[in-house]
Amino acid sequence: MFGIESRILILILVGVWLLYFVIHSILASLAVKRWFAARWPTLMPAYRLGFNGLALILLIPPLYLIFSATGPYLWQWTGIGWWLVNGLALVAVFGFALSLRYYDGGEFLGLRQWRERERCVEDQENFHISPLHRYVRHPWYSLGLVLIWTRDMNQEFLATAVMATLYFILGSRLEERKLIAYHGDIYRRYMDRVPGLMPLPWRYLSREQADRLEHDSRNG
Template sequence: MDTALLWLIAAWVGYFTMHSLLASLAVKNRVARRWPQLMPWYRLFFNAMAILLLAAPLYLAWAIGGEIIIAWKGIWWWVGNGLALAALGGFVYSLRHYDGAEFLGLRQLRDGEQRVEDQERFRISPLHQQVRHPWYFLALVLIWTRDMTAAMLVSSVMMTLYFVLGSWLEERKLLAYYGDAYREYRQLVPGLLPRPWKRLNREQAQTLERRGNASVLHRN
């Protein structure tokens, strides 16, 4: 393999490692014990680092460049770009079901929140009724509907692997937060790729939401 592509792989591994460490309960618990006054800033810091650290692998992928080795042509150009537009629409639609202030870290800073756990309630949005990680799924659609150079293909494979690993790590925390309700949710809804025959209706989603949020209240 070309040396530049090996450096690109190393850059992605470094990014994923740092991102996972900063997102882990172990690191957040350590910060909370040693520097509790920093916890209200932690989510903002995490988001800033996620963006800044992403610059290195993205720049390498752009700098390596190269010829297109996989291209969407003819009718498939329309299919690929149609799917990409649908994925972007899915992202926009999903925003109404997230607590933006919580996600960005603004609410934690405003409230002086020092607890390690995320404070957002357990919500199963319409997209979450289809797939447990809708943002990862939508990102995969965007990634794999682009024309590919060798560097972009390597980056796409690395990101896909990380979505698989990252979803597993994220779900360990969600199981700790929401207990049996999330465990049942995992059994009923696929993780990254929707399956029309395996989904929740709204009544089932509301029942699991109540159970998950009750377990949070009991733990607190």
């Protein structure tokens, strides 16, 4: 179905994404952060800023490969399907915008750590359950999957969608190891009640249950 050059391009793209995800996961790990803090403590306040900056720079090669590709579409949404998937994508964008109200932007970007010369390895945000976190533990990953899989697909974008999906599944598990290290039994209780990426009608927290978990976290 596809020529040799096209297959080579896909293999290169998969390899570039794999390298990106490996580097991202390694640098996000507590072990590497602790090693860095022990070796260069005066640079630790800039770690998060550098991490985010490098993540953006390393996105350039795979995005270039995707948007320079000229291969045919495997499928394109049309008619009612177009309205449906783009409606879902619009909801996902709205979800992202809504969720920003419940994140510490300075903490996420690394600006607060730099401004306050924070050398602590662990994130400093308290345990907090936003409205979206009552239904999935990783709402940004879930919304990202909606945006990815509602696009028209050529072979390069399909390879990217598969790689991103696998990384979100694996990355969410790696992230939860850190969250358990930060929050202990409270986060385990939260995991027991709320699914990871896919909302399930029978597994969610009411507002009262979320408030109770937050209360227990503050007073535990």
